[in-house]
């Protein structure tokens with residue numbers, strides 16, 4: 068039966084999509100409607116929207132899926148099948164020791180933000196170097212500014228990696244857009260799980276369809292915060308209506324265990340370098356850390372940037388819309404992610420929204436300039452900086468925009 072509320076929701080979604088197409092912003096009622104319809108239909112609303120999106124955001128002509136996850140051409144159908152049926156896939160190939168060493172060094176030496184917790188944490192919101200805090204952490208979680216991550220050539224390579232992109236595109240069924248890039252430490256700071264550190268079961272609902280890649284950069288055993296997932300809960304009808312009725316909330320283990328068998332609870336332990344892909348529309352959490360710590364790098368690819376009004380969200384708009392098909396290989400687009408901020412106060416940048424490329428519509432022919440060109444961004448009252456940089460890898464000129472006002476954002 069169609070209810071008045073459903074008509075209202077779909078109207079909000081329709082007008083929200085229109086507004087997003089014109090302004091790049093989604094009105095909050097459209098986001099609320101997306102979540103409500105997800106809960107109401109058990110996820111079928113998202114499936115329907117994804118089928119529509121696949122009609123016009125058709126797939127890129129990507130190079131063969133050979134990369135950090137191995138040569139995946141033969142395995143790809145099985146991987147997508149495992150993502151469709153179970154909601155996750157753990158790749159047999161791990162990242163190389165060298166790559167893990169370099170990413171770990173960034174995690175230890177680059178400043179990260181101590182996340183606010185339910186308790187009063189005096190260090191919350193401050194940028195700290197984790198190496199100095201490792202033996203005595205000052206908070207439950209340390210998040211890296213996205214600008215730091217984007218500045219790292221290894222992260223840039225991962226964002227462009229054909230095996231990662233191949234999996235994302237095959238699962239999404241339409242072109243993948245990198246819209247979340249995050250890395251964080253989980254610590255044993257607290258003696259109980261934290262909502263702020265995503266240590267209670269929940270589903271994500273920030274997009275229509277997406278795939279997250281979790282990359283462990285430290286060894287993860289059952290005590291230092293393995294990621295955990297309820298197999299199959301990402302499917303339509305995979306979360307019971309009685310749970311969805313509660314809305315977009317955090318759930319206790321006891322609550323969740325009433326609805327699933329023990330075999331459905333998957334705890335992902337693994338050596339550093341382990342990579343898992345997961346549809347976090349299903350129920351998941353990070354297990355409470357009781358010993359040691361965990362460093363995770365996370366990439367997310369989505370089929371649409373709709374619903375990007377969530378303040379903590381960052382959109383990387385990848386690959387650039389004028390870049391299709393990727394005839395000369397994905398590496399051509401590396402400049403979009405290179406290089407990062409060089410001035411120390413850039414670390415305060417609170418979000419990188421669009422990583423530009425030569426010829427992006429907002430500035431069709433960027434000129435080489437030194438310094439920063441301050442300008443307003445899409446009517447926002449925040450100040451956006453738009454430096455022109457040169458890619459360290461290929462020397463091409465490109466454009467990077469980020470906001471320098473306000474408190475740094477965390478995810």
Ligand SMILES: O=C(O)CCC(=O)C(=O)O
Nearest residue numbers: 265271293294347352353
């Ligand atoms: O820390 C974790 O493993 C959970 C992270 C999480 O909830 C998320 O990325 O959506």
